[in-house]
Amino acid sequence: MIPLVRFKLAAYARSHRLFQPVIGLFAMMIIFYSSRVPVGSELSSYGDSAGLLILVFAWGARGLLDTEPPTQRLISMTAAGRPGREVGAGLLAALIVNLGMAAFAVALPLLYGFSALPTAGDLFRGIGLHLLGLCVGTALGALTSRPILPSPTTSLVALVGGYTAMLLISLTPVSAFTVPIMPWMRAANTGRVDQALPGIAAATLLWTAAGIIAYLRLRRTRP
Numbered sequence: 001m002i003p004l005v006r007f008k009l010a011a012y013a014r015s016h017r018l019f020q021p022v023i024g025l026f027a028m029m030i031i032f033y034s035s036r037v038p039v040g041s042e043l044s045s046y047g048d049s050a051g052l053l054i055l056v057f058a059w060g061a062r063g064l065l066d067t068e069p070p071t072q073r074l075i076s077m078t079a080a081g082r083p084g085r086e087v088g089a090g091l092l093a094a095l096i097v098n099l100g101m102a103a104f105a106v107a108l109p110l111l112y113g114f115s116a117l118p119t120a121g122d123l124f125r126g127i128g129l130h131l132l133g134l135c136v137g138t139a140l141g142a143l144t145s146r147p148i149l150p151s152p153t154t155s156l157v158a159l160v161g162g163y164t165a166m167l168l169i170s171l172t173p174v175s176a177f178t179v180p181i182m183p184w185m186r187a188a189n190t191g192r193v194d195q196a197l198p199g200i201a202a203a204t205l206l207w208t209a210a211g212i213i214a215y216l217r218l219r220r221t222r223p
Contacts, residue, residue, distance in 0.1 A: 047188020057137020
């Protein structure tokens with residue numbers, strides 16, 4: 001599977017698709033850190049970054065899974081020996097891309113953006129929130145990728161609409177029934193991440209698992 005992951009990453013790197021989420025990432029970083037974050041607000045900034053970058057992570061995963069045309073995916077499945085290996089390699093490659101973008105989002109403000117370095121605890125909390133964000137983004141990107149939604153227009157509308165729906169529902173009293181984006185932003189802004197993190201992580205990972213399972217099942221009939 002590792003050679004197939006490398007192949008997918010190389011194909012994505014050579015394509016123009018890679019620049020789309022990277023430009024989105026840079027645009028958001030400029031917005032977040034156009035002025036230095038005051039001392040004591042580092043975790044709040046990380047919480048907002050992790051929640052809003054879900055859209056960029058979804059875009060990155062979707063772009064990678066869209067890179068290969070259907071014929072190439074069939075060839076990859078044949079070369080891998082089992083269709084599941086090709087599907088798994090695609091998800092792993094998408095996760096690696098998003099890990100790279102999340103690492104950049106966490107590291108940049110340490111170099112330029114924070115007025116003072118965060119405590120080790122806040123840094124690890126920020127990393128954890130970004131890991132939750134990239135998990136959700138990867139699942140959303142997979143569900144809106146070409147193998148599932150062949151129409152580029154439908155795919156884009158589903159990606160943006162899916163993220164918007166998660167964001168809006170998380171503002172309502174029924175936020176427990178979706179990814180708790182706003183609750184984790186509020187927790188980061190009020191210093192309650194430690195108390196809220198177990199519930200937030202459980203809900204986020206549950207929805208991520210549900211999205212990945214749905215993607216795997218749909219790929220059985222959509223090579």
